[in-house]
Amino acid sequence: MTATPAVRALVRDLPANALPAYLYDLDALGEHASAVRSALPPGVEMYYAAKANPEAPVLAALAPHLDGFEVSSGGELAHVRQTVPGLPLAFGGPGKTPAELELALRLGTERFHVESAHDVRMLAGIAARTVPGTRVAVLLRFNLAVGQDLLANSALAMGGRPTPFGIDPTEADDMVRAVTDDHPQLQLRGVHAHLASGLTAPQQLAVATAVVEWSARLMTRHGLRLSEVNVGGGMAVDYARPAERFDWSAFGKGLAALREEHQGLIVRMEPGRALTAYCGWYATEVLDVKRSHGEEFAVLRGGTHHLRTPATKGHDQPCEVLTTDDWPHPWPRPSAGEGPVTLVGQLCTPKDVLARKVPAAGLRAGDRVLFEMAGAYAWNISHHEFLMHPRPGFHFLGAAAGRARTLDH
Ligand SMILES: Cc1ncc(COP(=O)(O)O)c(C=O)c1O
Structure with a gap:
């Protein structure tokens, strides 16, 4: 977006020794987030990936248009909880520490995206002693090889190839059994898959569809209900052509059709860049x-x-x-x-x-x-x-x- 009048006026007014400066137009941000939100159908939730920009005024301006926040460290988790109390948090990311998980449980974090067998065991053990009697809601994050041609050409592929993110799909059945049979303090809600950044709306839709279908097959094999699928973030932002925007309306329509096929499923996304850039x-x-x-x-x-x-x-x-x-x-x-x-x-x-x-x-x-x-x-x-x-x-x-x-x- 070219500079808004308020931003341009302030840049002209600032004395040279007040530069460089970051300027954020929070009204423009709120309008953008509201337009994105209204393109999404019922049953589709929008979380914001705080890692894209965790400035407190930015979080506060986005909050009215969001269903929650995705956080990837204890630091982000504590900061977002304090800045915008009341909105659900999903805590993901590789390499969580015991101290971070304990903090997350004490702060009542609503969702955990678990990334490995160790992550599952650690969360279950810490939950049993920190929040006894509570069933902690978990999504298993998988490194799925869906839509690989799309992922290979994306700006940043985090899935569909060897990476430290998520669980290998060959371990999927064992992981489902581990959560449901071995750890009664965990409640398996579904699947999380953030596979790439820089996907256009048709590409995102193809990946989201493949992720939902793969997740439905997995849960059906185990006689479980698939309640939620988080299809991640990564909506394209084109720095070479700033006017080319992610087509939220097409994405929203596609997700509405996908939900028709999977009645009652909550489809969640967690964009970062495409909301605040x-x-x-x-x-x-x-x-x-x-x-x-x-x-x-x-x-x-x-x-x-x-x-x-x-x-x-x-x-x-x-x-x-x-x-x-x-x-x-x-x-x-x-x-x-x-x-x-x-x-x-x-x-x-x-x-x-x-x-x-x-x-x-x-x-x-x-x-x-x-x-x-x-x-x-x-x-x-x-x-x-x-x-x-x-x-x-x-x-x-x-x-x-x-x-x-x-x-x-
Ligand atoms: C797990 C996860 N979710 C969401 C995002 C946000 O991605 P983007 O800012 O490209 O939308 C990231 C970015 O790395 C991520 O790792």
């Missing part, structure tokens, strides 16, 4: 402009230690330039020629590239650059301490933020 921006200013071996570079205040997304995903972060005639210094102002300009940060590594060959003829030091689609897997996945540059400011805009809020990190 569009409503965050990273704003900064040009510090210097130079030519190197025939190419132009603009060095920006900040860099990939704040916004690691383009470095990890290997894309050019979409951006917009806000020019200014203000140049308060007595020395000449560096400026670019007619050619494209590569936008880099202040780090001493050639990997510190935010966007390559941007058509920004005449870009000058002091101009501002506003990077879009910085609301997911951005600040929270970045290596903040490298080179000890100052941290960015954080601004949460909109009525949902109670006018505007600024947070320190």
